[in-house]
Amino acid sequence: MTRPRSRGRLRGFTTVLLFLLPALVLFLLLVVAPIAVAMYTSFFKWNGLRGLPTDFLGLDNYTRAFSDPVFLGDLWHGGVLIVLSLLVQLPMSLGLALLLNQRLRGRAFYRLLFFAPYVLSEAITAVLFTMILSPDEGLANQILESIGLGGLEWFAEPSTVLLSIFVVMTWKYFGFHMILYLAGRQGIPEELIEAAKIDGAAGWKVFRHVTLPLLGPTIRISVFLSVIGAIQLFDLVWIITDGGPSHASETMAVTMFQFGFKRFQVGYASAISVVIFLISLVFALLYQRYVMRRDLEGATTVLRDKR
Amino acid sequence: MKVCRRSAALVAASALILGGCGSTGGNNSGGSGSSAGSKVTVEFWNIWTTEPMKTYGVNAIKEFEAQHPNITIKNVATENEAFKSKITTLTQSGKAPDVYQTWGGGVLKQQVDAGLVKDLSGDAGSWLGTFTDAAMAAYQVDGKPYAVPEDIGMVGFWYNKALFKKAGIADAPSTWSQLIDDVKKLKAAGITPMALAGKDKWPGHYYWAYLAMRIGGLDALKQAGETKDFTGQPFVEAGQKLKELADLQPFQKGYLGAAYDKPDGQAATMGNGKAAMELMGQWAPSVEKSSGKGIGDDLGFFPFPAVDGGKGSVTDAFGGGGGFAIGADAPAEALEFLKFLTESNEHRKAVQTGGVLPVLKGEEDAVTDPNLSVVAKNLASATGFQLYLDQAYPPAVGQEVNDSVAELIAGTKTPEQVAQAITETAKSE
DSSP, X not given: OHHHHHHHHHHHHHHHHHHHHHHHHHHIIIIIHXXXXXXXXXXXXXXXXXXXXXXXXXXXXXXXXXXXXXXXXXXXXXXXXHHHIIIIIHHHHHHHHHHTTSOOTTXXXXXXXXXXXXXXXXXXXXXXXXXXXXXXXXXXXXXXXXXXXXXXXXXXXHHHHHHHHHHHHHHHHHHHHHHHHHHHHXXXXXXXXXXXXXXXXXXXXXXXXXXXXXXXXXXXXXXHHHHHHHHTOOHHHHHHTTTOSTTTTOOHHHHHHIIIIISOOHHHHHHHHHHHHHHHHHHHHHIIIIISHHHHTTTHHHHHHHO | OHHHHHHHHHHHHHHHHHHHHHTXXXXXXXXXXXXXXXXXXXXXXXXXXXXXHHHHHHHHHHHHHHHOTTEEEEEXXXXXXXXXXXXXXXXXTTOOOSEXXXXXXXXXXXXXXXXXXXXXXXXXXXXXXXXXXXXXXXXXXXXXXXXXXXXXXXXXXXXXXXXHHHTTOOSOOOBHHHHHHHHHHHHHXXXXXXXXXXXXXXXXXXHHHHHHHHHHHHHHHHHHHHHTOOOSHHHHHHHHHHHHHHTTOOBOTTGGGOOSSSTTSHHHHHHTTOEEEEEEOTTHHHHHHHHSOOOGGGEEEEOOOBOTTOSSOTTEXXXXXXXXXXXXXXXXXHHHHHHHHHSHHHHHHHHHTTSSOOOBTTXXXXXXXXXXXXXXXXXXXXXXXXXXHHHHSOHHHHHHHHHHHHHHHHTSSOHHHHHHHHHHHHHHO
16 A cells, blocks of 8 residues: 555655756756855955956955945945835835725826836936936926025935935835735725724724734735845946945945946955845844744745644 | 656756856857868957947948958947946956957956957067057056057047136146136136036046146056055145145036936036036047037147146146957957958048047048047157056056045045055055
């Protein structure tokens, strides 16, 4: 009796393996191998030319990164953008989503309109805002001046550049988060809201005790995407400011690109890439372990229990 | 049937993977062995994506192919910035195209050290002697030529004669203190004295480099490149002079975020008559026209002024050009093509289009454009030549120069810190 069963299991295993193999080979080749190579080269002084790196430095590239004011500035900018996203961008998206969940005229049009910026590529967004926020002839300053306010220097002033970048980021991504929240809100059964109302809960209380908790999973995934996006921010900054003026808008990815492809210090750039990877990885693991644990139940946990 | 399907899926998957691996290259063409008579393809990487060189390049290749029926030239034209990323990626994988655009200096040296570039001294014969010394200077690595020039130019002040007149300035300044005075006069007349692209950084480094040249002379720059010490007096003083200029706030509004050739950028500001001068290379007039309206006959040129008590001569030129190198594994026909491009009759055609400036001896009369003619004459009588610092030195040092000088102009670094930062980067290379 045992023989056919184990044969069956073996066949099952072979089938699984064969189905997995193409994806696995691609994954190893295109994801795992580059990560391994980047980790390896991050221990060397290497300009990316002349075959394999030979000039071993140990952890020097890492200590250099963490004593470089530019890189420390990158970390600070990343932190500022994350905090601003969480405190401004996401609440705004949530508010809009709830608003557009109400019955109001032209609802579908507004939904489409607010989602439209997300469809544009980052490069196009960046070029667009370079023109709109241009200090001399840009649309924004002309409007500001016509209503009697002085124009701002936007991307041309170290003290305002990071906020200006954040404005562009928000413009581009609030629609995406809004759609997420809208979908989450529509997944909440009306009966619950009605029940709460019958129990005497009004406006704010319904939101606080029914809508918000039930939107929990959506909010958690939206926060997750927002944070990872801020950590890896590159395209917008690169096209709009190159990280300037005076490194005031530089992000880790921009610094990495500068050193890897402009200065040919590929070893150091690899070290920065590994740091970005580790920050993202640690954040993702901790977040999934502690914050999204309940949301993931039924996915990972149950599978493990059955085995 | 089952087995069949499985293996079909496997074959498809592996084809995908192999396809992914196979298309990595630029240099699938020649290899070194090429026998006469058989078909040879030479891959030619250039940056001729804009007129007039775009059309010129296509015609030149056609003509060459007509003369050499067994050679096919694969024309790979890429926009300037994209070209730099593309060539970087290719050389990092240990390959080089057969014939490719280079700006010489530190980047070329790295490629030479990696064994990717062909040494031209053996095959060249009398060919190399036809180029001017200034034009060849950038392509010598350890005393050997690794590329030949196609274009050469220099940086100087392009100024708006009408605006200078309006501010009551009769003559173009010939010393630094006169320049500072003129900046003050222009400001007093309500005119923006200078246009600068702060975002792009490289236009800012021209000021610092020229000042260092005028104060310490060409030898100071050469010596600093060798000893990797930029803390000497000429470099600190160059920073102080530039800071003195920047403190007058001579640049257009929002210059820290301005790009060079974008709308509202340095060239557009100058081309629309909103600033009185810009420090820029020989391409300035054409970019002013394409990004802005262009200022026509009001445009004039004066060389970077002398600094009182400085060792450098006012006739020393700072600039660069572009040339072509040959990949180490390129077929012999690549050299033939390059000789064709830089041969006197052919290169004259390129100069006559206005796209490049003379690199061959006695070619100056082929320049037709009056603005370019001024530059060509200045170059022909130059007593010394210094390549752009971001190309002369290794890439990391060049970028540090650009970065630090940008911070000096923005007021976040002192002249001493600039000298220190560049020295540190140079020492770590």
